[in-house]
Amino acid sequence: MPPLTPNLAVSNVPERFRLLQGAGNSVVDSVRFTGTANFVNQLGSGTIAFQLYIAADSAGTYSPAGLAINLPPSSVSGTNTTPVTIAADLSGSLKLLFTEPELWVRMVAAGSNPGVTPVVGRMVLTSLQLRIVLQDKLF
Secondary structure (H helix, E strand, O other): OOOOEEEEEEEOOOEEEEOOOOHHHEEEEEEEEEEEEEEEEEEOOEEEEEEEEEEOOOHHHHOHHHEEEEEEEEEEOOOOEEEEEEEEEEOHHHHHHHHOOEEEEEEEEEEEEOOOOOOEEEEEEEEEEEEEEEEEOOO
16 A cells, blocks of 8 residues: 555455355345454555445445445554454345345455555455355245
8 A cells, every 4th residue: 555545445346156046935044254364464554444245236336235244444564464353244135135146246455554654465364154044935
């Protein structure tokens, strides 16, 4: 991240994921993301954040309503590693996406650098689990 950057966000191009067929006849009881990540800093001081958006189409991943995971800004400095916990329960329309044949995903890395030294580092996703509980519609 360049020096004297108050707010920077970069993201990937949304990607399509095909889901299991047959879930469309079910009711989604719950969807939960859990996991861990490390913000590994190599140089400079600032903050780093991460967000994951999901939607029914690629354009929807740019909507605030598509926010599924939000790791708020964590301070990083020196050559330290900052561990973060991922825990997100989806509700409403985001849960319903898991009954569709596909969904779209976009990831955003954000941060700030108030100093004159670049912030250099990376986020290492160490584990990510997705638990989907379905109830079959028998009739």
